[in-house]
Amino acid sequence: MPHVVVKLYPGKSDVQKRDLSVALVSDITRILNYGDEAVSVGFEEIQPDQWFSLVYDPDIQRRWSTLTKVPGYGPGPRATNKDEG
Numbered sequence: 001m002p003h004v005v006v007k008l009y010p011g012k013s014d015v016q017k018r019d020l021s022v023a024l025v026s027d028i029t030r031i032l033n034y035g036d037e038a039v040s041v042g043f044e045e046i047q048p049d050q051w052f053s054l055v056y057d058p059d060i061q062r063r064w065s066t067l068t069k070v071p072g073y074g075p076g077p078r079a080t081n082k083d084e085g
Helices: 014-032 048-066
Strands: 003-008 040-045
Touching (some): 003 014
Parallel strands (some): 003 040
16 A cells, blocks of 8 residues: 655645645556555655755665665765675
């Protein structure tokens, strides 16, 4: 059951969030062959001064190998012991 959490800066309207949610659900149901009832979408607003500590480091940099679209900002993947050896 796909559950999508969109993390973003505050300031987007409820209409923008609803429109994005509708688009995500539409594509998820079409591409993955799930029914509409199987998909949920949530939004989590993150203040800009907290983005790197609450989102970039734990969800992007530490999980770089799982990303299907990498951001065009910030440092790349964090080196691990395996990478440093």
